[in-house]
Amino acid sequence: MPGMSRRLRTLIAAIGIAAFAWLLFAALERALSLAQRFMSLPEGLRWVIGGLLALMVVLGAAAAVWLLRPRKPRAPIIAPDRASLESRIAVLRESDANVEELRSELDELDRRRLSSSIYLAVFGEISTGKSTLIAALVPGSTPASDVRGGTTREVTHYEGNAPTGEHWTVADVPGSAEAEGNDRERVAREEALRAHAVLYVCAGDLTRTQAAELRWLGDFGKPLLLVVNKVDQWTSGEREQLIARLRERSEGIPDAILLVSARHADLGSLPDALRRLLAPGAAALEGQRENAVLAGLHERTSETEALWRAAEAERIVHRYARRAVVGAMAAVAPGTDLVIQGALAAGLVRALAGLYGVRVTEVEIEDLLRQVRLTLRTGTTVVLAVAGNAMKAFPGLGTLGGGVLHAFAYALIFDSLGRALAASLAERHALDQADAGARLHDLLADAGTSRLRRLAELTGDALRDR
Ligand SMILES: Nc1nc2c(ncn2[C@@H]2O[C@H](COP(=O)(O)OP(=O)(O)OP(=O)(O)O)[C@@H](O)[C@H]2O)c(=O)[nH]1
Ligand SMILES: [Mg+2]
Structure with missing residues (x-):
């Protein structure tokens, strides 16, 4: 009966309040007696215990701040599901629009999944040393490098073994921010989306466009290392300043920041960082790779x-x-x-x-x-x-x-x-x-x-x- 249950609830609430009041009272009494005993202690001991208590409060507050600190700004773009994309592409094809590129992107997505290789793209502005880095990273590869920007004109894949021991395919892509290089930049970006992980190569502080590019990669939730090349040019003091600056500028987007000198085959802790980054393996990284490719395809389909x-x-x-x-x-x-x-x-x-x-x-x-x-x-x-x-x-x-x-x-x-x-x-x-x-x-x-x-x-x- 509703009347009974309301009475019951009132009773339970009353008991609850009484219990809470009793607890509060007991705690207060305990605190007072503790305070009294504290005051009766010798002065030296009072200082020691007081200091310990203050230290505990400070440590607790620091732990709370650390736990509540803002996390990586990573809420990757969620791609529309594949079926809806396929049907939009089919509609476009019926309307005689050119959908070859969109279709072959989907085919490539499947081909890579079945190949079970890890795909890594080396991405960044022209002349930052991407091709030189690949030569140092993949034994036996000989990508062309040159002082002239725009040396790499198309995507080339180099195969080998990743630091994890898994088979990997490393993509050398055209540098971005080349004058008149819009098409090549698009090709490079598409390849970056197709990779399981990306090395973003720079050769100094990040420019505004580089920071934007890094954010773009972060938006797709790519596992990402920021590789600062050509560090042979700087003193150790300068390197430290640069690292501090890049930490700030890269807004926590890269999983790690590493200094290398590709020309001298000095990769520092890059292989270790790669081992950690790629540790989950191709299959585990496939879900977010697919998400990034589909999100990119969604944009391209909308453009078409x-x-x-x-x-x-x-x-x-x-x-x-x-x-x-x-x-x-x-x-x-x-x-x-x-x-x-x-x-x-x-x-x-x-x-x-x-x-x-x-x-x-x-x-x-x-x-x-x-x-x-x-x-x-x-x-x-x-x-x-x-x-x-x-x-x-x-x-x-x-x-x-x-x-x-x-x-x-x-x-x-x-x-x-x-x-x-x-x-x-x-x-x-x-x-x-x-x-x-x-x-x-x-x-x-x-x-x-x-x-x-x-x-x-x-x-x-x-x-x-x-
Ligand atoms: N000082 C120094 N120079 C380097 C280093 N790595 C590469 N370079 C030089 O930087 C220039 C560009 O190197 P690339 O490897 O062609 O650069 P890239 O990023 O592939 O360039 P694009 O393909 O044009 O985008 C070349 O002259 C390299 O010798 C390095 O570690 N230190
Ligand atoms: Mg190159």
């Missing part, structure tokens, strides 16, 4: 999707602008063009929203088009002036007869509306009237020469094929 959508948006806008040109010429009575074009404009909005996966209601479309008409009413003179200038600039249009000015104006309007909307949808993932309106305003006012030439061609083609 964005590119494909932008191209598709362009095709849609072109198609509707062409129809608007034809619609303008088909107007049989004053105002009928607005009806025809209104339906076309609604179709354009629907097609673009569908492409970007944004759900829109008929009311939202109507609202948007009402606002577009308002923008056009105040901008008509601008649009007509632009169209008039285009007619002069592309005299071929004049030969197409009357009404061309009107038709060209519609081409410009639809092209601007489509572009404004596509850009807004891509960025906001929603139908944002104010944003789309502002973009439309800008596009109507500023139609560059190449855009005008393209629209003049479109108008001419549409009218000739009519």
